[in-house]
Amino acid sequence: MQIKSLGEFGLISRIARIAAAADPLVVKAIGDDAAVVSLGRGRCLLMTTDLLKEGIHFKTAFSSPFLLGKKCLSVNLSDIAAMGGEPTYYVVSLAAPPETPYGFVRDLYRGMAAQARRFGASLLGGDTTASQDGLVVSITLLGKARQAQVLYRHGARPGELVYVTGTLGDSALGLALLHGGRAGPHNRLVRRHLDPQPRLAAGQVLARTHAASAMMDISDGLAGDLRHIMEQSGVGARIFLDRLPLSAAYRTYCPACAGNFYLPALGGGEDYELLFTAPAEKEKTVRLISKRLGLPMTCIGRITGKRPGLTLIGSDGKPARLPEAGFRHF
Amino acid sequence: MQIKSLGEFGLISRIARIAAAADPLVVKAIGDDAAVVSLGRGRCLLMTTDLLKEGIHFKTAFSSPFLLGKKCLSVNLSDIAAMGGEPTYYVVSLAAPPETPYGFVRDLYRGMAAQARRFGASLLGGDTTASQDGLVVSITLLGKARQAQVLYRHGARPGELVYVTGTLGDSALGLALLHGGRAGPHNRLVRRHLDPQPRLAAGQVLARTHAASAMMDISDGLAGDLRHIMEQSGVGARIFLDRLPLSAAYRTYCPACAGNFYLPALGGGEDYELLFTAPAEKEKTVRLISKRLGLPMTCIGRITGKRPGLTLIGSDGKPARLPEAGFRHF
Numbered sequence: 001m002q003i004k005s006l007g008e009f010g011l012i013s014r015i016a017r018i019a020a021a022a023d024p025l026v027v028k029a030i031g032d033d034a035a036v037v038s039l040g041r042g043r044c045l046l047m048t049t050d051l052l053k054e055g056i057h058f059k060t061a062f063s064s065p066f067l068l069g070k071k072c073l074s075v076n077l078s079d080i081a082a083m084g085g086e087p088t089y090y091v092v093s094l095a096a097p098p099e100t101p102y103g104f105v106r107d108l109y110r111g112m113a114a115q116a117r118r119f120g121a122s123l124l125g126g127d128t129t130a131s132q133d134g135l136v137v138s139i140t141l142l143g144k145a146r147q148a149q150v151l152y153r154h155g156a157r158p159g160e161l162v163y164v165t166g167t168l169g170d171s172a173l174g175l176a177l178l179h180g181g182r183a184g185p186h187n188r189l190v191r192r193h194l195d196p197q198p199r200l201a202a203g204q205v206l207a208r209t210h211a212a213s214a215m216m217d218i219s220d221g222l223a224g225d226l227r228h229i230m231e232q233s234g235v236g237a238r239i240f241l242d243r244l245p246l247s248a249a250y251r252t253y254c255p256a257c258a259g260n261f262y263l264p265a266l267g268g269g270e271d272y273e274l275l276f277t278a279p280a281e282k283e284k285t286v287r288l289i290s291k292r293l294g295l296p297m298t299c300i301g302r303i304t305g306k307r308p309g310l311t312l313i314g315s316d317g318k319p320a321r322l323p324e325a326g327f328r329h330f
Numbered sequence: 331m332q333i334k335s336l337g338e339f340g341l342i343s344r345i346a347r348i349a350a351a352a353d354p355l356v357v358k359a360i361g362d363d364a365a366v367v368s369l370g371r372g373r374c375l376l377m378t379t380d381l382l383k384e385g386i387h388f389k390t391a392f393s394s395p396f397l398l399g400k401k402c403l404s405v406n407l408s409d410i411a412a413m414g415g416e417p418t419y420y421v422v423s424l425a426a427p428p429e430t431p432y433g434f435v436r437d438l439y440r441g442m443a444a445q446a447r448r449f450g451a452s453l454l455g456g457d458t459t460a461s462q463d464g465l466v467v468s469i470t471l472l473g474k475a476r477q478a479q480v481l482y483r484h485g486a487r488p489g490e491l492v493y494v495t496g497t498l499g500d501s502a503l504g505l506a507l508l509h510g511g512r513a514g515p516h517n518r519l520v521r522r523h524l525d526p527q528p529r530l531a532a533g534q535v536l537a538r539t540h541a542a543s544a545m546m547d548i549s550d551g552l553a554g555d556l557r558h559i560m561e562q563s564g565v566g567a568r569i570f571l572d573r574l575p576l577s578a579a580y581r582t583y584c585p586a587c588a589g590n591f592y593l594p595a596l597g598g599g600e601d602y603e604l605l606f607t608a609p610a611e612k613e614k615t616v617r618l619i620s621k622r623l624g625l626p627m628t629c630i631g632r633i634t635g636k637r638p639g640l641t642l643i644g645s646d647g648k649p650a651r652l653p654e655a656g657f658r659h660f
Contacts, residue, residue: 098334
């Protein structure tokens with residue numbers, strides 16, 4: 001059996017069984033945006049890691065090295081945001097061809113350092129090595145949080161509201177524009193793809209105020225990521241397509257793209273927005289947080305108990321089908 | 331300017347300047363075997379990371395996936411050992427071609443998990459991704475230590491003795507045998523290459539007893555690694571070639587290999603033994619520790635103050651030259 005037939009999540013669940021942590025201080029190991037370890041006195045350590053590979057996760061033709069470095073750290077920062085934590089320290093391993101210009105590597109680390117400073121993280125070290133075939137950037141980021149405030153994927157309860165921050169699908173459309181050679185780096189959609197904003201302040205406030213009950217970041221696309229919350233919480237969800245927060249640029253560009261109008265928002269990925277659930281009585285709190293941060297937090301549906309699985313409701317009020325295939329190819 | 335003209339250490343020192351940590355809790359960031367962060371109450375967090383790439387660091391033809399996984403963790407465990415710390419938690423990022431057999435990945439993680447259990451570390455999570463071109467295994471390992479006991483590279487003082495644990499050069503000779511197709515996996519030298527033993531107990535006891543003043547692990551070869559201690563401590567060193575601890579297998583095999591008899595021990599790399607300095611009055615303590623652990627700790631020379639640089643003394647008592655080139659090619 002080849003690993004491609006297991007898929008990423010099938011592989012991860014098997015790895016989790018092979019190397020399950022028996023340590024009683026481990027609150028959460030594999031399966032959430034970051035691992036959680038108790039440090040005592042109500043504090044905990046968060047740990048997350050991402051490996052980005054040229055040709056799979058990024059193309060150097062699409063991005064400046066500064067923005068690329070910034071994004072490599074941002075995707076890790078987004079995982080800490082999704083737990084409601086604060087980033088602290090990170091290490092970076094870089095594999096690069098020996099012919100790589102020093103200026104490229106310098107700007108890559110400058111991009112990481114700029115984003116780290118903005119959010120209070122410090123570089124602790126790393127590894128550098130030669131690569132025969134393109135760049136690999138592997139970052140591990142630590143964070144901290146109060147243990148009682150950490151938000152997991154498993155906290156959603158029937159009847160709760162489903163929220164997302166910001167707008168969805170811009171990054172996927174930006175990537176499509178880049179692939180089509182139809183937009184420069186200053187296009188708003190392209191910018192959302194190349195320079196995602198980790199929602200640290202939002203994650204921390206939602207955790208501190210206990211407004212949210214479950215949270216994760218949207219990296220693989222809303223529909224796929226919501227399934228993780230559903231599975232880990234043992235619930236279903238009903239999402240209203242006409243409530244999905246779409247940017248003006250999305251509405252302008254997307255009608256021109258082939259396929260379903262909602263597909264980039266549902267399945268596009270790399271939004272790095274927060275997806276969270278909240279009890280109905282927290283609606284006002286969420287509205288206040290959204291206003292104070294100047295960040296839209298849109299209720300897009302509801303957690304259901306008795307009917308498991310994800311139900312999409314079209315603008316006609318009837319269940320709509322999510323086209324399974326397609327987006328990656330358009 | 332290409333990064334190959336800077337060399338690994340030139341590149342690392344530039345990166346350190348770009349992203350220097352301003353955090354007052356950071357005791358040591360880039361430049362030692364692991365980073366050290368104060369946790370308060372005399373405790374500290376250690377953090378190290380290594381990225382291993384197929385074709386650069388390993389060949390799957392030489393090793394079983396179990397031993398490969400074990401070694402990937404061992405090289406990180408060795409960094410924690412070199413600080414005198416205890417390993418705690420690790421994350422693993424794996425990039426693998428989609429056609430990789432699941433059994434290979436399973437055994438890779440089983441090897442890591444077996445070594446982790448032996449030394450008390452727990453897997454917290456990781457990342458898995460597709461690769462177009464061979465495996466990448468990136469591990470970040472955390473550890474803990476009492477801050478007053480941590481051993482750095484910068485602690486060596488003139489007059490102190492220079493020690494190494496175990497024997498040197500076996501791994502390099504084992505690799506040469508593998509490249510020459512002249513030995514199976516059960517050959518003792520090959521085993522030293524494929525399955526290095528991180529010296530955690532030795533590192534911890536040397537730290538706890540304050541017997542050692544500076545310490546690091548030997549990953550790039552004794553001569554190169556000793557230079558890091560010399561530079562960071564602002565001292566020189568005199569090493570006696572006929573005191574280098576060489577295994578019987580080394581003595582049997584090495585005369586047959588081209589080049590200098592001592593070269594694999596001085597410049598071979600991947601020994602993962604500990605290199606440490608100790609004041610002369612700790613000689614008896616070191617001898618007792620060595621005996622109790624059943625691990626040779628051999629005094630191979632002395633730290634010098636006034637004469638900086640590394641001086642090798644041959645068996646005739648006269649300075650010998652270290653052949654700069656060669657080992658990688660033989």
